[in-house]
Amino acid sequence: MTYEELKEEILKYPDTMNNMERMKGYAMGQVVDRIPFSVAGGDTYASIYGYTQKQYRESLDVQFDVAERAKKEFCGGGMYANTGLGLRGIGEAVGSTAVYPENDFDYLTDFILKDYDMLNDLKFDPENNEFLQGKIEMAKKIVERMDGKAMVITGGAGPMTTAIAIRDASSFLRDLVKDPENADRLLDFCVDCNLKWIEYNQKVFGKVVVSMADPATSTNLLSPKLFQRFSKPYIQKQLNGIKELTGTIPGVHICGHTKKIWNDIVEVGYPSFSVDNCEDLAELKAEIGDKVKISGNVPPVEVMKNGTIDDVIHSVQECLIKGSDSPCGFSLAIGCQVPIGTSRENIEAYIYAARRYGRGAQKGKLCKGLYEEGLVS
Numbered sequence: 040m041t042y043e044e045l046k047e048e049i050l051k052y053p054d055t056m057n058n059m060e061r062m063k064g065y066a067m068g069q070v071v072d073r074i075p076f077s078v079a080g081g082d083t084y085a086s087i088y089g090y091t092q093k094q095y096r097e098s099l100d101v102q103f104d105v106a107e108r109a110k111k112e113f114c115g116g117g118m119y120a121n122t123g124l125g126l127r128g129i130g131e132a133v134g135s136t137a138v139y140p141e142n143d144f145d146y147l148t149d150f151i152l153k154d155y156d157m158l159n160d161l162k163f164d165p166e167n168n169e170f171l172q173g174k175i176e177m178a179k180k181i182v183e184r185m186d187g188k189a190m191v192i193t194g195g196a197g198p199m200t201t202a203i204a205i206r207d208a209s210s211f212l213r214d215l216v217k218d219p220e221n222a223d224r225l226l227d228f229c230v231d232c233n234l235k236w237i238e239y240n241q242k243v244f245g246k247v248v249v250s251m252a253d254p255a256t257s258t259n260l261l262s263p264k265l266f267q268r269f270s271k272p273y274i275q276k277q278l279n280g281i282k283e284l285t286g287t288i289p290g291v292h293i294c295g296h297t298k299k300i301w302n303d304i305v306e307v308g309y310p311s312f313s314v315d316n317c318e319d320l321a322e323l324k325a326e327i328g329d330k331v332k333i334s335g336n337v338p339p340v341e342v343m344k345n346g347t348i349d350d351v352i353h354s355v356q357e358c359l360i361k362g363s364d365s366p367c368g369f370s371l372a373i374g375c376q377v378p379i380g381t382s383r384e385n386i387e388a389y390i391y392a393a394r395r396y397g398r399g400a401q402k403g404k405l406c407k408g409l410y411e412e413g414l415v416s
Contacts (some may be wrong), residue, residue, distance in 0.1 A: 040348050040349055040352070042348065045384070045387060048391060048395075052391065054072055054073065054394065055072040056072045058116065061073075065400060065402055068401065068402050069401065070400070070401045070407075071399075071400050072399075073394045073397045073406075074359065074363055074369070074393055074400040075370040075371070076114075076370060076371035076390075076397070077373070078113055078114065078115075078373070078377065078390065079109075079113070079381065079386065081095065081105050081109065081115075083376075083377045083378070084108070084109040085105050086142075086379050086381075087383050087386075088104070088105055088108060092140065092141065092142050092144070093139065093140075093141045096139065099181065114390060118181065118185065119181070119191070120178035120179075120181040120182050120192070120244070121191075121193075122174045122192070122193040122236075122247075124174070124193075124194070124195035124196070124236060125195060126195070126252060126254065127145065128204075129163065130147055130150065130151070130205045131147070131170055132170050132171050133151055133162065133163055134151035134161065135147050135149060135150045135204055136150075144376075144379070147204060150203075150204070150205060151205060152206040152225070155218070155224065158221070163232040165236060171236070175240075178244070179243075191240065191246070191247045192249075192250055193237060193250075194237065194248075194249040194251050195251070196252055196255075197251060197270070198229040198270065198273035198277055199229075199253060199255040199260075202222075202226055205225065205229070208255070208260070211225070215261075215265055215269055216265075219269075222269060226273040227273070229273070230273050234281070237249055237281060238284055241284060241285070249281055251291045251292075252291065252293070254293060256274070256300075257296055258297060258299050260295070266300050271303055271306075271307060275307045275308070282308075288309065288310055289309075290309055290311030290312060290313065290334075291304070291313065292312075292313035292375075293314070293315065294315050295315055295317065296317055297314065297318060298323075298326075301323065301326050302326070302327065305330045305331055310331060311331055311332040311333070311368075312331050312332070312333055312334065313333075313334040313335060313336075314336050315336060315375055316335065316339070316373075316374025316375070320333070320336055320362040321361040321362070323362075324364075324365045328362075328365035328366050328367060328369075331367055332365070332368040333365050333367070333368075333369055334372045335371075335374055336372065337351070337358060337371070337373050338354065339375045339381075340378055342385075343373060343378070343385050344378045344381045344382075348388040351389050351392065352388055355393055358371055359409055360415060363397065363404075363409070366402075366403045367402070367403075368402045368403075369402075371393050371397060396409055396414065399411075
């Protein structure tokens with residue numbers, strides 16, 4: 040399909056519900072206009088609109104412009120106040136060195152915890168830390184600019200992912216075997232930092248929404264045995280703390296292979312699980328789809344960034360066929376973060392395919408669009 044053909048075709052499949060109506064109706068088991076889906080974040084859209092990552096990070100005007108344009112063009116959720124610390128924020132807050140490229144995602148180059156004698160001296164102080172206060176002040180400006188009506192989204196990473204933002208991954212993974220007592224100390228510290236941040240956000244803003252990702256807990260890095268010994272109990276502690284603070288538990292996205300820990304993910308209490316594209320949605324549905332809502336998993340690089348319009352459409356079809364009848368619900372998503380430089384054409388193709396083949400979605404049933412287009416019988 041050419042881009043010109045795509046632009047004509049997508050007009051045939053408009054949304055007839057807003058996001059809130061769709062999500063509420065779908066959760067209640069009603070038939071909705073199309074499958075719920077998520078696409079990209081503002082950082083990805085920024086490049087489409089000609090902004091660098093630096094401009095997007097530092098300018099509220101740019102962030103508002105991107106949010107409003109993405110809402111109109113890409114079914115975005117609009118502007119909100121984001122105080123989330125991501126995968127590396129707690130590490131940066133306690134002294135790891137972060138690098139913010141002109142036009143790429145941030146990363147860490149040096150990790151503060153060289154040895155465990157330093158751990159007692161690490162301080163996570165939301166009220167006085169310059170980096171953390173920068174997050175809060177930016178969010179306050181957004182809330183003020185939106186007349187107090189902005190949703191505040193906070194959160195960060197799971198304990199294992201937080202730990203490798205404080206101590207380098209190779210050393211910490213070795214600690215799990217050779218120095219488990221200190222590994223436990225660091226994981227406890229990570230849970231405390233995450234909960235302290237959520238609590239502080241509630242103090243400042245009142246009600247907040249919490250998001251969570253935990254790529255370092257995948258079996259790419261941890262054996263199932265190490266996951267159950269180290270990651271699982273601290274995830275459980277963190278989720279219990281989040282529930283105590285907010286009354287709810289967030290879902291999670293975990294990059295990498297997770298098949299061997301799917302039932303553990305259910306046991307710790309996550310209500311929804313977003314899976315990487317390296318795993319099979321049909322297998323995930325069969326294993327835990329009757330216990331949690333699942334989400335996934337169009338490949339971000341091979342398909343969304345480097346594929347053709349037809350590649351994107353085919354991948355969406357495949358995800359819907361494999362996952363849309365999951366008993367506890369399904370939402371279409373990308374298998375991981377959408378890369379900077381992904382084309383407008385491919386994002387529009389994703390939305391088009393979700394609307395066309397995902398129309399008539401109902402929890403626990405294949406989308407009507409799949410039947411009507413002859414993809415299933």
